[in-house]
Amino acid sequence: MAPHPLSALSLGETNLARDIVKDGYSDVVIQFRQILLHEPPKSQVTAFLDLEHAGKVTAETLRPERLALVTYDVIGGSKFPEYHESIIDLRERKRVGHEVVSADTHHGSLAIHEFETLVQVVQDSPLFQAKIQELALPEGFEVVVEPWPYGAPDAADGRKRLFQALIFARDTRSGNADSNFYAYPLPLIPVMDAHTKEIIRIEELATGGKGDPLTGKTHAARLLDHNAASEYVPELLPEGTRQDLKPLGVVQPDGPSFSVTDGNLIQWQKWSMRATFNSREGAVLHDIRYDGRSILYRLSMSDMTVPYADARPPFHRKQAFDFGDGGLGHCVNNLALGCDCLGVIKYFDGVLVGSDGTATETKNVICLHEQDNGIGWKHTNWRTGRAVVTRRRELVVQFIITLANYEYAFNFIFDQAAGITVESRATGIVSVVHIDEGKTSDYGNVVSPGVLAQNHQHVFCVRIDPAIDGHKNTVVQEESLPVRLDKRTNPNGNFYEIRKTEIATSAGLDAAPHNNRIFKIQNHSKTNPISGRPVGYKLTPPPTQLLLADPNCTQSRRALFARHHLWVTKYKDHELYAGGKYTLQSSLEVGGVADAAARNDDVLDQDLVLWSVFGLTHNPRVEDWPVMPVEIMQLHLTPADFFTRNPAIDVPSNKDLTSKQVMGDVTEAIACCKL
Amino acid sequence: MAPHPLSALSLGETNLARDIVKDGYSDVVIQFRQILLHEPPKSQVTAFLDLEHAGKVTAETLRPERLALVTYDVIGGSKFPEYHESIIDLRERKRVGHEVVSADTHHGSLAIHEFETLVQVVQDSPLFQAKIQELALPEGFEVVVEPWPYGAPDAADGRKRLFQALIFARDTRSGNADSNFYAYPLPLIPVMDAHTKEIIRIEELATGGKGDPLTGKTHAARLLDHNAASEYVPELLPEGTRQDLKPLGVVQPDGPSFSVTDGNLIQWQKWSMRATFNSREGAVLHDIRYDGRSILYRLSMSDMTVPYADARPPFHRKQAFDFGDGGLGHCVNNLALGCDCLGVIKYFDGVLVGSDGTATETKNVICLHEQDNGIGWKHTNWRTGRAVVTRRRELVVQFIITLANYEYAFNFIFDQAAGITVESRATGIVSVVHIDEGKTSDYGNVVSPGVLAQNHQHVFCVRIDPAIDGHKNTVVQEESLPVRLDKRTNPNGNFYEIRKTEIATSAGLDAAPHNNRIFKIQNHSKTNPISGRPVGYKLTPPPTQLLLADPNCTQSRRALFARHHLWVTKYKDHELYAGGKYTLQSSLEVGGVADAAARNDDVLDQDLVLWSVFGLTHNPRVEDWPVMPVEIMQLHLTPADFFTRNPAIDVPSNKDLTSKQVMGDVTEAIACCKL
Incomplete structure (x- = not known):
């Protein structure tokens, strides 16, 4: 059966689009970003929908074209990767549109593998490791590299494809992988060139408060000493979870109405x-x-x-x-x-x-x-x-x-x-950054010691x-x-x-x-x-x-x-x-x-x-x-005057039979079934 | 036990306040409007609450005064009723405050018996009956008198205590007392003097549309002929209620959390x-x-x-x-x-x-x-x-x-x-009024034939x-x-x-x-x-x-x-x-x-x-x-910075066990229990 024109690409269609794109190249590596349904022109779809809603669609009905938009990088020779976009006709099994988008004009959307690369490159960077060393993290803390898009480039960045990372530390001593690293922000933002996969610089962040300059290091040598745990996973909450919340469930004994x-x-x-x-x-x-x-x-x-809204560079790129x-x-x-x-x-x-x-x-x-x-x-x-x-x-x-x-x-x-x-x-x-002990800021609020929420x-x-x-x-x-x-x-x-x-x-x-x-x-x-x-x-x-x-x-x-x-x-x-x-x-x-x-x-x-x-x-x-x-x-x-009356006027007003009433004083000892 | 200072008056307290008020009068009729807790001064309550929350309230604790505000009319002799307000000390069982509020200054709040009187007086009014006669209601229609407060008086009203009524007709032919009379508004507003219990005038309402004058009769002789039923009680809906809404219940097997x-x-x-x-x-x-x-x-x-917002008098009084x-x-x-x-x-x-x-x-x-x-x-x-x-x-x-x-x-x-x-x-x-057939208005929208919602x-x-x-x-x-x-x-x-x-x-x-x-x-x-x-x-x-x-x-x-x-x-x-x-x-x-x-x-x-x-x-x-x-x-x-973290962070994140998942296509034939 032909897919409905208003259905997303199936696994098979997506793989078909991939294959057709790959068939168009040799001696290069194709790295994919996205494969999406390229929706047919509305005129084609509405013609089909008119027939469909009239109950007149048959096997012979002319269907809208079935197209995929494929975005990908072509990597080959000595050149930087080129970003391409192709339109693939899945029924005709051929490429019907193609564009090379120059990095001088636009950057292709990010792919998850770029983020994975960023994390690895930052972690492996000797420069980054040295900067971390300087921060003298407490015993038992590991470094967390959080990938972010770069925001808008500054003039000096040219047309390079860049990514930035926010850096946090995680207290590993609980042995719980979900201890909250956002409680320990570190004042570093490494920037990676996505093409060369190199850290091109590491920004050192201002950590001051009201009246402090917009740039320049002010933090203490052991800057995390004034931070504190801020856990949210239930097993790490110091006092556990509240115990007096009784279950409330939704039952639909006859199934859904949809x-x-x-x-x-x-x-x-x-x-x-x-x-x-x-x-x-x-x-x-x-x-x-x-x-x-x-x-x-x-x-x-x-x-x-x-x-x-933090005025201090490079936070404008957040x-x-x-x-x-x-x-x-x-x-x-x-x-x-x-x-x-x-x-x-x-x-x-x-x-x-x-x-x-x-x-x-x-x-x-x-x-x-x-x-x-x-x-x-x-x-x-x-x-x-x-x-x-x-x-x-x-x-x-x-x-x-x-x-x-x-x-x-x-x-x-x-x-x-x-x-x-x-x-x-x-x-x-x-999203938080480090703030020096005892300071407050016009750029955000201190939500935990050493933690400024911007x-x-x-x-x-x-x-x-x-x-x-x-x-x-x-x-x-x-x-x-x-x-x-x-x-x-x-x-x-x-x-x-x-x-x-x-x-x-x-x-x-x-x-x-x-x-x-x-x-x-x-x-x-x-x-x-x-x-x-x-x-x-x-x-x-x-x-x-x-x-x-x-x-x-x-x-x-x-x-x-x-x-x-x-x-x-x-x-x-x-x-x-x-x-x-x-x-x-x-x-x-x-x-x-x-x-x-x-x-x-x-x-x-x-x-x-x-x-x-x-x-x-x-x-x-x-x-x-x-x-x-x-x-x-x-x-x-x-x-608004679309209907001729309240469209819900015919909703039945049946009593709900699962509801229960409690009489007199209600104390914790009373369970519902007794009432 | 003494009532908590932040509890409403009990039945007994309310009746006690009534009795104390009545004891202060003889040879007059007292008609009551409201009896409310007169909350003690905040200073007294907060002193009590401080002790209460510290667990220090005992039988000897000085409690705030327990007062009732009683509002009522005193009717006696040849005078018009006088509106009084008394403060009753329920512990001392005596009147500790009293004021006669002159109608030249304010009117006392309405009492439900005044509305009941209004309905009766309108219905009994020969003038009203004559006006209804003129409207030539269709066979099987009864008149409904809906009591309203008068709104603000015009200069000519002086300080009279007045009420107005909106008038509708109800189609009795279904034999259902809940057939919707608002579908048949009639262009009359009788006004009653609450003291004399007389209809002092009956306003005849303009029923025109855009461009028509603000006053003056324009409606057809048999004005309801173009109106239509607008039912909402399920048994009167022409096509009944929708049948495909499956039950959705809320269950709390262990009772409430409160x-x-x-x-x-x-x-x-x-x-x-x-x-x-x-x-x-x-x-x-x-x-x-x-x-x-x-x-x-x-x-x-x-x-x-x-x-x-209907500009036509007397709708400014709505x-x-x-x-x-x-x-x-x-x-x-x-x-x-x-x-x-x-x-x-x-x-x-x-x-x-x-x-x-x-x-x-x-x-x-x-x-x-x-x-x-x-x-x-x-x-x-x-x-x-x-x-x-x-x-x-x-x-x-x-x-x-x-x-x-x-x-x-x-x-x-x-x-x-x-x-x-x-x-x-x-x-x-x-709230609706009559509008002539085929007209529209700047004062509202026609929501049913002959019915203008203002x-x-x-x-x-x-x-x-x-x-x-x-x-x-x-x-x-x-x-x-x-x-x-x-x-x-x-x-x-x-x-x-x-x-x-x-x-x-x-x-x-x-x-x-x-x-x-x-x-x-x-x-x-x-x-x-x-x-x-x-x-x-x-x-x-x-x-x-x-x-x-x-x-x-x-x-x-x-x-x-x-x-x-x-x-x-x-x-x-x-x-x-x-x-x-x-x-x-x-x-x-x-x-x-x-x-x-x-x-x-x-x-x-x-x-x-x-x-x-x-x-x-x-x-x-x-x-x-x-x-x-x-x-x-x-x-x-x-x-906003009242707490030191999200107060809900300790809410448990338990899975709800009553939820169910449906797999594959869902059709009406599938009942939930099978899924």
């Missing part, structure tokens, strides 16, 4: 969608419909950036693009039953490639489950006393990534009232490719604005105006919660029969702080997407990444959403894309240490 | 607090501590206002203060097991009084339960692959009110990382009386602000400044999410030993839209509290209500938070109170009909 068929087709409570996984974006959802009506063509995490930089695939968590979710869980696997291009299955990278989120709707008739109350059941598609110290859980959440929530939970260990931001971009009852949509900004008392039009001063502004040209737009500014994605060719207004969905832009870095600095210029809360652009095939295709070691965002918006395309009644930007300015608290409690951010998409 | 002792002392996961219920504020929490350390002295919903107006007690839902919450639930009862002052128990008005809210914190060690993940368990104290058409669920939520969330869920049926706002105020490690606290505004690239201080442009501003004088303050503005409540006499910063809690003001009505109009002047997102005032005994003690039929907020702030009190290192204001500008969607899906609003209080 079905998963055809490999990736999810159906649940009138919703249908397809889920894929790829190493650039994680989980991606396609062809999202409710009750058979199209809502979104595609929903994905497009990119994010995490710039650090700026990750955790999606664009390329390490995401290997950073996705393999989710384990009963820890990451409750209830009945369906896991999806993904496909990753090693440096030799061989595809391997990575297990359980997406999980699917239902959750209860409190009351869904309720009304009590005051005349009869009759209460009707429903629970709000939600379907969650989740993936979680670990990026060295830090983790993000991304949830696409669907509810029975046809709402969509994109949720990001930030957790993990905040101020930073997380800015996410969610890409929303709408298809509100079709592909020709319009975005309308709506604000609720005060109106002066006026004898004729507002005699009692209570009226306020809803002002609507069509977004006519592609643009970056901002949140304005004081004006209750929301954006409606509407189909102007369809009218709600009840209200007479165009059918649509409402996007409420989270009014979070945008990028703080000086607009003229590199940190800011390479993340232009982070300058507005919402971008509206005209759809273009393969324009998926807000920060551009090449963020690794970029100095400027190229080919990202800012460039797309700058085309000044007409976006009235067009196939368009919305890019929602929101985030968290994270000035760490002591309570974020050693592992921070989740910070939850949410983006909401809700129907 | 204990409830001494009637109202809740202990859970290092938290302790006392819960009370009263008819003015609903659930109130007192003496909130974590791990024995004081955080809040008191937490409550202080007030809310719901102004409607403005409820659902707490201050006084009807709350009888509007609190009696929560039923398994519908309003899942899991193991503890219910608390409340005490209400009837017009004769007799106390009755109202069952299950507060519920207490635990809930799972996803991942609490997680980290995977990239070197070892070891993942440690905890769930986020929460404790929820909930009460729900129904105000005619509308409901609010208020949740005080506590998490294991020592965070507090105050959540409001708005649901129920939006634009409106919900503005809530949460009163937070902090006690961060003691009662002398300071509020510090913190903003993250951009800093220009500067060779010396910000050489790479990535630095941003955290600017701190102490709030020195009582004031109204605003959210500024573009500056990441947050407010820290700190104790400046205690320093976090790790960070060196004052211990504190962080309040993130929800940056929602404030009141839109013209500042010079009555709707706005009687809700001054809704003009700022956060008020900081100096604590004063019994200053509890943001909108003032008397909101019913007020023209101006008096004695509310604006007046408290205007004292210009020194609030540096003082006993202070924070009042957090947030809300929802609600321009109804068709999807809000007939019962709207919950709109969720949240206020967050989180520790």
Whole structure:
């Protein structure tokens, strides 16, 4: 059977793409970075989907092309490796596109083997070993080399492909491999040339506090003497874990309410969608419909950036693009039953490639489950006393990534009232550097002795490719604005105006919660029969702080997407990444959403894309240490005159029979079953 | 045993207060409105709590005074009823305070018997019956009279005590008493004088659309002919309820993790607090501590206002203060097991009084339960692959009110990382008026034929009386602000400044999410030993839209509290209500938070109170009909350098053993137990 056009590449397809690429070369080494589905042109897919939803797909139906994007280095002769990208037609078994990307223009995304090399090269470096020697680590401490992308290059770096490492020490004396090394940051950042595999320098970090100079060594000879253990694995907690938390389980005796068929087709409570996984974006959802009506063509995490605000060089180079930089695939968590979710869980696997291009299955990278989120709707008739109350059941598609110290859980959440929530939970260990004893800093907060957690931001971009009852949509900004008392039009001063502004040209737009500014994605060719207004969905832009870095600095210029809360652009095939295709070691965002918006395309009644930007300015608290409690951010998409009534009005209001009531005083001695 | 000073009045105490009041009068009728605990002066309570938490309370301990506030009308002779308030000392069994509140100054809060009278008087009114006759209701329709507070009086109303009623028709032909009468609004508002119990006029409402005049009859002779049924009770849904939602239950086989002792002392996961219920504020929490350390002295919903924005008179008088107006007690839902919450639930009862002052128990008005809210914190060690993940368990104290058409669920939520969330869920049926066939309006949205849901706002105020490690606290505004690239201080442009501003004088303050503005409540006499910063809690003001009505109009002047997102005032005994003690039929907020702030009190290192204001500008969607899906609003209080690490770091990361995994395709035929 031909794969569905909205399915990710299989193991076999991935290996086939590898083979076709390799067949094109001889006498060189090919080192692979990523192999991804190159999604077919939307026009081909929508033609197919129209037939599919009409039940008219047969063996003869013309299917969209099936393409793979393969990115790889060609290493041969005396030349530096060359970075190539090929498009492989898997049905025709041939290369149909090819580009050599010069390092003078862009760097290819990072591959996990580069990080492995970095760790080894740093550890083997005599220069590094000498610097470590100088730090006079206490007995029993080992050195931990944590690989990081380099951030933006300085002028002196030229076009070299560079990586940096943060260095920590780990107390090995517990004999527990998971003792927390982040409690012992060392003030060194080695920098490696990825081509020569050489340490080209080791930056010695300032460790001072308020009023100290931005550069220069100030730390004590035995700098770790004032640091302290900061454990989080339960067996290393000095006082153990709390003992009074009783189990709380979720049971679904009749199984889940969702079905998963055809490999990736999810159906649940009138919703249908397809889920894929790829190493650039994680989980991606396609062809999202409710009750058979199209809502979104595609929903994905497009990119994010995490710039650090410590003014001392080289900390300006601590700026990750955790999606664009390329390490995401290997950073996705393999989710384990009963820890990451409750209830009945369906896991999806993904496909990753090693440096030799061989595809391997990575297990359980997406999980699917239902959750209860409190009351869904309720009304009590005051005349009869009759209460009707429903629970709000939600379907969650989740993936979680670990990026060295830090983790993000991304949830696409669907509810029975046809709402969509994109949720990001930030957790993990905040990024820290050494600080001298007794000092405090304007650049962060001391979260443990000798440990400065630097101020930073997380800015996410969610890409929303709408298809509100079709592909020709319009975005309308709506604000609720005060109106002066006026004898004729507002005699009692209570009226306020809803002002609507069509977004006519592609643009970056901002949140304005004081004006209750929301954006409606509407189909102007369809009218709600009840209200007479165009059918649509409402996007409420989270009014979070945008990028703080000086607009003229590199940190800011390479993340232009982070300058507005919402971008509206005209759809273009393969324009998926807000920060551009090449963020690794970029100095400027190229080919990202800012460039797309700058085309000044007409976006009235067009196939368009919305890019929602929101985030968290994270000035760490002591309570974020050693592992921070989740910070939850949410983006909401809700129907606005899309339906003719509350879509959840038909949710049954059955009593839940597993609930129990406890009477009188409740003491620890009372177990539930007795009540 | 003497009642705890932080316990609500018992049935016996309430009846005792009634008796003592009645004993003070003869030859008059006393009609009671409310009997509430008059909380003792904070100085007395804190002295007691200090002893209590030190384990030093004995039978001899001097206890705070035990007082009741009784509000009632004295009806006698030829005079109009007089509104009185008395303070009763329950231990001394005597009246210790008394005030006659003149209707020239304020109106006493409404009592449920006034609403009952209103319904009867309207129904009996020949004038009303004649107006109904004119409307030529279809066969089988009955008239529904819905009582409302009057809103603010117009100049012509003088100081009369007035009530208004919205009028609907109900299709009785289904024989189901719960058929939805809001689908048939009638354009009449009768107004009753509460003293004379007479209908003083009946307003005939404009029913036009865009461009139509603000007053004057335009509706068709048989105006309901274009309306349609809008049912929500399951047995009346034309197509029934959806059948594919499988049960999802929460099980706690070992019982809850909380204990409830001494009637109202809740202990859970290092938290302790006392819960009370009263008819003015609903659930109130007192003496909130974590791990024995004081955080809040008191937490409550202080007030809310719901102004409607339809410019046509008399809709400016649709403005409820659902707490201050006084009807709350009888509007609190009696929560039923398994519908309003899942899991193991503890219910608390409340005490209400009837017009004769007799106390009755109202069952299950507060519920207490635990809930799972996803991942609490997680980290995977990239070197070892070891993942440690905890769930986020929460404790929820909930009460729900129904105000005619509308409901609010208020949740005080506590998490294991020592965070507090105050959540409001708005649901129920939006308030509607009649609109002529085929018309649309600038004042709202047509949600069903002939039914205009008017634009409106919900503005809530949460009163937070902090006690961060003691009662002398300071509020510090913190903003993250951009800093220009500067060779010396910000050489790479990535630095941003955290600017701190102490709030020195009582004031109204605003959210500024573009500056990441947050407010820290700190104790400046205690320093976090790790960070060196004052211990504190962080309040993130929800940056929602404030009141839109013209500042010079009555709707706005009687809700001054809704003009700022956060008020900081100096604590004063019994200053509890943001909108003032008397909101019913007020023209101006008096004695509310604006007046408290205007004292210009020194609030540096003082006993202070924070009042957090947030809300929802609600321009109804068709999807809000007939019962709207919950709109969720949240206020967050989180520790900020209050603890020396993540307080949830000791939460166990046990696998949940009730979860199940489904393999391969999932189809409806697969029941969970087979998987």
